[in-house]
Amino acid sequence: MTYETILLETRDRVGLITLNRPQALNALNAQLVSEVNHALDTLEADAHIGCIVLTGSKKAFAAGADIKEMAELTYPQIYMDDLFSDSDRVANRRKPIIAAVNGFALGGGCELALMCDFILAGDNAKFGQPEINLGVLPGMGGTQRLTRAVGKAKAMEMCLSGRMIDAVEAERCGIVARIVPSDELLDEALKVAAVIAGKSLPIAMMIKESVNRAFEVNLSEGVRFERRVFHAAFATQDQKEGMAAFIAKRQAEFQGK
C-alpha cells in the first residue's frame, strides 16, 4: 500500500511509523487514521517485528484531530457513524508501541500518544487537551487516559483551561516516561524499541495485558490476573531459555514461543 500521510519503515526488528502531514502539523484526518491503522496491521502481522515506534516531526507529533475536517460535521452524522470508535484500535494493539513525541501533542495528538504504551518526549514537546477552545471536549480518551495517568487535578485543569504543558511538567506529572534532547529523541526511541524487540514477544504482550488490566479492575483482581499470567509464562519456551541462560551466565536468545 502507498501511504500519503505517513511513512512506514522497519529497522531490523523495530517498525517505525512517522506521521507525515507537516503542512497541517500532523493533524489527524480520516486518511491519516486509516493509514496508521493499516501500517499497524502490517507490523502486527510481521513476525520479525517486536516493537513499534510512532513519531511525528520536530515541530509536531500531532496537533490534534483535523479541525478543518471536523468543523462542518453534524451530530446525527457523527453519532450514526460512531466517529472515532476505531480510535481505540491503537490502544488495543498487542505489540509494544512507543510514542516518540517532539513538538506539539495536542488534543487527539495527546490522546494518540497516551494510547501508546509509553511516551519518550523531546525537550521541546508540548502536551495539551485544548478542545474546550474549540467548543468541544476530548473525544478520544483524553478525559479518561489523562486522568488515570496524572490524576484528577492536573487532568481537570488541562481540560478545563486548555493549557499546554512542557516536557518537564509532563514528565513530572506522569504523562512522559523520560525526556530526551529533541535531536536525539528518535535514535533513543529506536534504541529502546530494539531492546524491547530483543526480549520475548509473548512475555512483552503478557506484560502489556497485565499493566493495562490495572486500569480495568480492582487491586485484588489485578494481582490475581497478573499471577495467572505469570503462571502462564512457564508454558513458554522463552521462560525456560531465559532462566537457563542466566544460570549458564550467557545471553538469552528468545524465540518468541
Ligand SMILES: CCCCCCCCCCCCC[C@H](O)CC(=O)SCCNC(=O)CCNC(=O)[C@H](O)C(C)(C)COP(=O)(O)OP(=O)(O)OC[C@H]1O[C@@H](n2cnc3c(N)ncnc32)[C@H](O)[C@@H]1OP(=O)(O)O
Ligand atoms: C491515528 C491512529 C488512530 C487513532 C484515531 C484518531 C482519530 C482521529 C482523531 C480523533 C480525535 C478527536 C478527539 C480530539 O480530542 C479532538 C481534537 O483533537 S480537536 C483539535 C485539538 N487541537 C488543537 O486545538 C490545536 C490546534 N492548533 C493550534 O492551536 C496551533 O496550530 C498550534 C499547534 C499551537 C501551532 O500554532 P502555529 O505554530 O502558529 O501554527 P499554525 O496554527 O499556523 O498551524 C500551521 C498549519 O497547521 C494547521 N493546523 C494546526 N493544527 C491543526 C488542526 N488540529 N487541524 C487542522 N489544521 C491544523 C494550521 O491551520 C496551519 O495551516 P494553514 O492554515 O496555514 O494552512
